[in-house]
Amino acid sequence: MKTIRIYSKSYCPYCVEAKRLLDQLEIPYETIDVTDDAGTLIEISAKSGMRTVPQIWADDECLGGYSDLLALCKSGELDGRIRKILS
Numbered sequence: 001m002k003t004i005r006i007y008s009k010s011y012c013p014y015c016v017e018a019k020r021l022l023d024q025l026e027i028p029y030e031t032i033d034v035t036d037d038a039g040t041l042i043e044i045s046a047k048s049g050m051r052t053v054p055q056i057w058a059d060d061e062c063l064g065g066y067s068d069l070l071a072l073c074k075s076g077e078l079d080g081r082i083r084k085i086l087s
């Protein structure tokens with residue numbers, strides 16, 4: 001099943017903000033906590049080229065981090081992009 005996933009760490013304020021934004025937009029997502037899971041973080045970092053969290057994925061496409069998510073939202077592109085990826 002295609003879904004939105006947020007790879008995050010428990011102490012990350014940007015992770016909290018990314019989840020808050022998706023909640024406000026009523027976009028369902030799955031949280032994957034990598035606080036103590038270096039293997040998963042290394043795996044997704046290799047795929048995305050990012051070394052930080054949050055990493056926000058729509059199916060197998062990385063949307064980026066919180067700043068990228070916010071920029072997509074402000075430009076009005078987020079909803080269409082997510083729908084396209086998940087359809």
